[in-house]
Amino acid sequence: MLKGLYTATSAMITQQRRTEMLTNNIANANTPGYKEDQGSIRSFPDMLLSRMESDSVQMGSGSRSFSKQTPIGSINTGVYMQELKPQFSQGDLQSTNEPTDIAISEAEIPVNEQTNDKAALFYAVRLENGDIRYSRSSRFSLNENNELTINGHAVLSTDGRPITVGSENFQVAEDGTVSENGQNLGRIDVRIALDTRNVAREGNDLYRTENGGELPSAAENPNVNYSVKQGMTERSNVDITRDYTEMTAAYRSFEANQKVLQAYDKSMDKAANEIGRIG
Known part of the structure; x- marks a missing residue:
């Protein structure tokens, strides 16, 4: 019972x-x-x-008992x-015309041969203690130092530094290059998780790697084709x-x-x- x-x-x-x-x-x-x-x-x-059962067999003038098991099922x-496993399929892109809304648009993403799941793309951000985390949020903002941030965390460029702009009148090219008044301010670093089993949700739109290592950059990966869309936001995939x-x-x-x-x-x-x- x-x-x-x-x-x-x-x-x-x-x-x-x-x-x-x-x-x-x-x-x-x-x-x-x-x-x-x-x-x-x-x-x-x-x-x-x-x-569990017992049985006996005749042995000469006497008998000998023994136990046996009968399988039941x-x-x-x-x-x-x-x-709990995050599903990293892309959400729909929605136009907002806000310069600080910057979304990743996936075109060709490799598939993991072991899991048969597509890889996932993320923005790389730096926490206050210097640790690197990853986010898929398309809502950017400027902090007091005019750095591009996601939920207060500085968005990194491909050279590992925050991207500083003069105002919200900046432009983002489809390859992620940020410019203002014709000046190149850096390229937004997009990282790729080839095995999404290594990515864990941390909260506040952040993810981390299970093994503590850093995800590789997708910017120069010949097997990855993506674009960065300014003035658009990615909706949830719920x-x-x-x-x-x-x-x-x-x-x-x-x-x-x-x-x-x-x-x-x-x-x-x-x-x-x-x-x-x-x-």
């Missing part, structure tokens, strides 16, 4: 985490450049059930949410209709397992307090 109770409980916890993931996706449906999470639900390893012990449908399914699965749990609770209550009672 307890095995079924644990199985139902693990299913409820899994569906709760799935609901939290879908809620976060829907909440960020209008966040520029947001990449939705997808969850992988896995089952715990199956257990093989066998029936396998039983599953529950499920769990294995991982499919709201699908996520609402999955959320409804998650709620129903949670409620079904909750009823199973309640049924086990009643059975255990009766076994503990009623069966064997002396009247």
Whole structure:
């Protein structure tokens, strides 16, 4: 009985985490450049059930007993949410005519042969402590030093330095070169993650590498074809209709397992307090 109770409980916890993931996706449906999470639900390893029996054989004038096992079948012990994985497919580009809206438009991106997933492109930004992080947000702004930033973090050029402009009257070419009044101010550094399994979400539109290394630049990679679009923003790639449908399914699965749990609770209550009672 307890095995079924644990199985139902693990299913409820899994569906709760799935609901939290879908809620976060829907909440960020209008966040520029947001990449939705997808969850992988896995089952715990199956257990093989066998029936223990005893048998005997005649040996001369007597008999000898021995035990044997008869396979019954396998039983599953529950499920769990294995991982949350960002989906890095490109969102739709929307024109805003704002000079500080700068979006990456993917044309040809290599595919990882092991995972069969496309590589992902990011802007490289520097944190206050000097660490490098990556962002897909297309909403830029200027800080007090007139440096191009994403959420307050300086956007790096291909030479590893922040890009400083005089005002918002700057231009960005499709290769990412920033200029103002005919002066070249630097080229926005776009990095590529050839294996997206090495990229983890950090929050605040930032990503980091799992191994702590830096992503290579995509600017001179002959296998990558992209352009940088000024005055455009990349919308999130959240499919709201699908996520609402999955959320409804998650709620129903949670409620079904909750009823199973309640049924086990009643059975255990009766076994503990009623069966064997002396009247």
